[in-house]
Amino acid sequence: MPDKSHAGSGKAIEIKGLNKWYGDYHALRDIDLTVAHGERIVVCGPSGSGKSTLIRCVNSLEAHDQGRIVVDGTVMKDAASIEAIRSEVGMVFQQFNLFPHLTIMQNLTLGPMKARGLSRKDAQARAMKYLERVQIPEQAHKKPGALSGGQQQRVAIARSLCMEPKIMLFDEPTSALDPEMISEVLDVIIDLADSGMTMIVVTHEMGFARRAADRMVFMDRGQIVETGTPEDFFERPKTKRCKTFLKQILKH
Amino acid sequence: MKRSTLVALGALVVLSGCGAAGNWGWYVIDPTTPKGWSNITFLLDGFWATILLSVIAAVLSMVIGLLVALPGMSTNRWLRLPSRIYIEFIRAIPLLPMLFWVFYGLPVVLKSMGISVSIDAFWGAILTLAISDSAFTAEIYRSGIQSISRGQTEAARTIGLTYTQTMRYVILPQAIRRILPPLANQFIYIVKMSAFASVIGMQELTRRANELVVTEYRPLEIYTLLILEYLVLVLIISFFVRWLERKMGADESR
Numbered sequence: 001m002p003d004k005s006h007a008g009s010g011k012a013i014e015i016k017g018l019n020k021w022y023g024d025y026h027a028l029r030d031i032d033l034t035v036a037h038g039e040r041i042v043v044c045g046p047s048g049s050g051k052s053t054l055i056r057c058v059n060s061l062e063a064h065d066q067g068r069i070v071v072d073g074t075v076m077k078d079a080a081s082i083e084a085i086r087s088e089v090g091m092v093f094q095q096f097n098l099f100p101h102l103t104i105m106q107n108l109t110l111g112p113m114k115a116r117g118l119s120r121k122d123a124q125a126r127a128m129k130y131l132e133r134v135q136i137p138e139q140a141h142k143k144p145g146a147l148s149g150g151q152q153q154r155v156a157i158a159r160s161l162c163m164e165p166k167i168m169l170f171d172e173p174t175s176a177l178d179p180e181m182i183s184e185v186l187d188v189i190i191d192l193a194d195s196g197m198t199m200i201v202v203t204h205e206m207g208f209a210r211r212a213a214d215r216m217v218f219m220d221r222g223q224i225v226e227t228g229t230p231e232d233f234f235e236r237p238k239t240k241r242c243k244t245f246l247k248q249i250l251k252h
Numbered sequence: 253m254k255r256s257t258l259v260a261l262g263a264l265v266v267l268s269g270c271g272a273a274g275n276w277g278w279y280v281i282d283p284t285t286p287k288g289w290s291n292i293t294f295l296l297d298g299f300w301a302t303i304l305l306s307v308i309a310a311v312l313s314m315v316i317g318l319l320v321a322l323p324g325m326s327t328n329r330w331l332r333l334p335s336r337i338y339i340e341f342i343r344a345i346p347l348l349p350m351l352f353w354v355f356y357g358l359p360v361v362l363k364s365m366g367i368s369v370s371i372d373a374f375w376g377a378i379l380t381l382a383i384s385d386s387a388f389t390a391e392i393y394r395s396g397i398q399s400i401s402r403g404q405t406e407a408a409r410t411i412g413l414t415y416t417q418t419m420r421y422v423i424l425p426q427a428i429r430r431i432l433p434p435l436a437n438q439f440i441y442i443v444k445m446s447a448f449a450s451v452i453g454m455q456e457l458t459r460r461a462n463e464l465v466v467t468e469y470r471p472l473e474i475y476t477l478l479i480l481e482y483l484v485l486v487l488i489i490s491f492f493v494r495w496l497e498r499k500m501g502a503d504e505s506r
Contacts, residue, residue, distance in 0.1 A: 061406050087412055097407035101425050110421060115412030156407075163411055 011070070012037045012167055012198040013058060018067035020053060020222075027053050029222040031067070037166075040193045041200045042209040042230075045219035046245060051202045054219070055169045058200070059089040072166055087115070090160030094172040096152045098144035104131070104155050105140040108162050116163070123162075130158040134188050150181030154188055161192075168192065170201040204249060210234065218242050257487075280470040281477055291464060295477060298457035302485070305377055305456060306443045312382035313442070314435070317389030322419070324394055335390070342387035347445055351380045355452045377449035381442055388438055396431035397423055429500050436493040440486050447482075457481050 011034055018031035028050050035041055043051045056062040057069065060082045069076040071085040099107050108127035112118040118126070131137040134154035136147075144152055153173060160168060170189065174182045186208045193199060193212040203209065209216060209230055216233035218226040218241075226233070226242045237243045281295070282288035324335030355376040362369055371379070400423050408418040450459035461478040465471045 059410060061409070083412075086410060089410070091407075091410040093403055093407065095401075095403050097401075097403040099404065099407070099422055099426075111411030111413065114417050114421065115414075159407075159411060 010037060011035065012039065012072055013200075014068070014070040015058075016068045018054075018057065018064055018069065020057065020062065020064045020066075027222050028057070028064070031224055033217065033224065035167075035198060035200065038196050038198055040198070040212055040214045041217055042213040042215075043200060043202045043217045043219060044204060044206075044209065044245070044249075045225075048221075049219040050222040051219050052171050055091075055171055055200050055202055058167075058169060059086050059091055061091075087163070088166045089169060090163055090165035090167070091169045092153070092156050092160055092171065092173050094175050096144070096149075096156045096176070098152055098156055098159070100144050103141050103143055104136075104147070107144065107155060108159050111159070111163050126162055127158070130161045131155075133161070133191075134158045148181060149177045150184045153177065153181075153185045157185075157188055157192070166198060168197055168199040170199065170203065172202050172204075174203065174205060206234070206250060218245065220245070277470045277473050280464075280468050280473050291468070292477075295457070295460050295464060295474070295481070298455060298460040299481070299485075301374075301449075301454060301456035302443065302446055305374070305381070305446045305449060305454070306439070309378045309381035309385065309446070310439045310442050312378065313385040313389050313438070316382060316386035318393055320386060320390040321393035321397070324390065325397060339387045339390055342383060345384065347380065347384050347448055348451070350384055351377065351448055351452060354380045354383075373449065373452045373454040376452060377446065377454050381445060381449075384445075385438055385442055388441075389435065392431055392434045392438065393427070396427040396434075399430055400426050432493070432497055432500065436489065440489055443485055443489065444482060 013033070013035040015031055015033040018028055018033075019026075020028040031054060033041075033054075043054065045051050053062055057064045058071065060076060072088050074081050074084050074088075076082060076085055098104075099110070102110065105124065105127055108130065109118075109120065109123035112123040112126055113120060128137055128140070131140055134157055136151055136154055136158075139147055139151060139155070144155065147155065157173075173189065174185050177185060182205070186205060189199075189201065190208070190212050201208075201212075213230050216226075216228055216230055217224055218233070218237075218239075220241050226237065226239050228238075233242075234246065237246055279285065279288060281292050283292055320335050320338050323331040324339070326332050355371060355373070358376075359369065359371055404422055404426070405418055408422045413421065446456060447458040449456055450462060453459070457478060461474050465474050468474065
């Protein structure tokens with residue numbers, strides 16, 4: 001059974017001493033990160049810094065080698081605890097990962113029906129609710145291939161929400177999008193942030209970070225180098241690596 | 253396609269007549285004579301055995317192949333290993349020796365284990381064809397499933413689907429479109445290999461042709477018809493598979 005001994009500690013996510021290697025490559029080094037309920041974290045850093053690997057460890061898409069991960073009071077250790085954690089954590093991927101052979105509606109109802117045992121009617125009602133929330137209910141009966149990238153990513157967000165997660169992870173949700181479609185996706189994520197959802201967002205969209213983040217986490221070479229409020233982070237970066245990164249990314 | 257097929261058939265008949273001019277014996281399968289007609293029906297009756305044999309063996313092979321392929325893609329090497337061994341081992345055995353082993357040897361093995369069953373030619377041939385072919389179908393499944401991006405599995409797992417549900421609702425429906433052409437190849441291969449069942453006494457197309465040759469002494473004409481029988485069978489399968497592919501392709505609005 002999942003260990004719930006930490007329930008009531010008030011933390012959505014607790015990560016302590018997390019280490020991960022790919023062969024000889026040290027992908028994550030001594031990561032400590034605590035996320036409160038309702039907190040919105042933006043993780044940034046140069047490519048290869050371990051941002052994606054970090055959030056993929058939170059729902060165990062990547063196994064970690066050392067350290068302790070507790071999600072909403074559940075200690076990650078065995079298959080049952082991973083199952084329990086995944087049922088509370090939604091994830092949105094850079095490449096959307098919609099199921100191309102299913103309609104939008106079927107994409108959204110698959111999880112609720114098969115994993116949660118909802119009836120088709122209830123699952124469809126829930127799907128329509130979230131499709132309306134991401135503002136594309138009229139696309140319900142098309143296949144993903146017929147939608148634009150921005151629409152597909154909004155469907156992917158709705159698909160996650162249909163599982164009614166407590167925590168949402170976003171892995172570079174706008175990096176695969178054409179520029180004109182970025183804002184429609186960010187608007188949906190901001191709306192979600194304003195509703196009090198706990199979230200970790202890996203992104204290079206610094207405007208979004210200023211608007212939506214409670215806390216910035218800057219990573220480089222597998223380490224958390226700096227954390228702070230968006231204001232401190234952008235106006236008064238403490239480390240040289242962070243200053244260099246901000247200069248590069250805000251240049252344009 | 254159609255014209256070239258006809259040309260090829262014409263050439264076959266002409267060539268087979270070369271060097272034996274005036275020595276044709278088509279009367280042996282001339283449908284206008286009672287003797288010829290009864291010979292033809294005797295030969296054509298083999299269709300049912302060949303078709304039944306091939307279809308059951310192919311279905312079994314597809315089931316066994318999937319059961320072998322899935323653990324073969326596990327991250328756990330103790331699940332992968334038996335699958336690998338099965339494929340390498342079965343793939344290395346020629347069909348005819350395996351057929352002899354199953355038909356003559358397996359009952360002895362089973363008897364020594366206290367199981368007394370006789371394996372008739374029909375089931376012996378099906379078992380052999382299915383097992384022999386399953387090593388190849390397993391590899392076809394593996395390449396098809398691995399061609400579906402990892403992101404599909406990840407997305408399925410994050411919305412709470414189990415491994416079995418992920419395979420059933422997400423991966424296999426996509427993989428089947430890519431697997432269909434090579435699976436059809438395997439089916440055609442099974443149809444042709446089913447001819448080996450004749451050597452253990454199965455009354456299919458080849459066996460009947462052989463028996464008629466023994467009584468009529470007309471190998472050229474009878475074996476020509478035999479080849480045409482397989483050709484027709486395989487062409488029918490090809491057309492059916494094309495149709496199926498078009499139908500599936502049309503379903504995917506991409």
